[in-house]
Amino acid sequence: MNAQDPKLSTPQASQAADPLAQLQDIHLPPEIGLWPPAWGWWLLATLLIVCIGTLIFLVRRHQTRNAYRTLALKELNRIHKHYSLEQNAEYLQEVSILLRRTALSGFTSQFNASLKGGAWLEWLDQQCPKAQQQFSKGVGEALLTGPYQKNPEFDRAKLHKLCEIWIKEHRNQSQQTKKIKTKQEAKGV
Template sequence: MTPGADPLANLKPIHLPAEPGWWPPAPGWWLLALSVVVLTIGMVLAWRHWRRRRAPVRQADAELARISAETDAVRQLSALNQLLRRVAARVYGPGAASLAPAQWSEFLTTHAPAGDQNPLRWQQLAQAPYRGIDASDDTLSIDALGMTRAWIQANLKRARPC
């Protein structure tokens, strides 16, 4: 090096690094993408589980709507009893659906929702298809629809999904 020479003259210009590319993403973006995928899968599985658990309720509601359109009170009460027996068989096992009318009305009373455990009402509902009713007595069938709907909603909460 010669005296008086500029030591900086021999330096090469500064080279800036290249701009970072968009691929591959930083680890934080991978973590975010993974968490979105896991969350989406979890939500889909939870939704399917909820739909599966609600399927019996939807089926019972559809059946109740069909039964409520029935004009013959004896047929309507018979259909309500059959629906109650199917729900009881699903929730409590097949033995519950094969009970005789007296035990059936006791079973309905025992498993009735709170505040609706009047044995006489459930006995009327359980025995109405067998004893027949007056054509003018439509208050029982209207009340029976509400009783059945409340009983099914209260008891299907105990059912396990398919």
């Protein structure tokens, strides 16, 4: 076999002798698209939607249950601005009515509207520990006799602050129910 043999010098013959020449380029798979996402992303999206929905529900329920507090605070501030310092008896009467209306709104089935005198003030203290007994043993006592006096003497700023604290911080009916259930669970009932 001569190196000059025409059969071996053709390009086809040289390809047959070189196996690497017969290989084709590597075909890459198509790029992975963003859609549709993997099942883990669907699960995460569902969980996120459920969490956001639950959060919105809880916030709205809290706002609905406590809307009466916002209205009562606005009314308390209106009363405070409306009555001058010479109209203390009228001021005390309006504040007392406002506290009763607030109690009726927050404690629809548990509030005894016939409470009067010291029992009424003690009830106010019981519903708001932050009041620190100031209704029955402090400035709140003016609510008992003040509306019936011509010109009662009391610290109006302290009473206003006390009523503001009570409206903001008292435990309403739904909070009372949770507390009772927690105590029963602790006892094992």
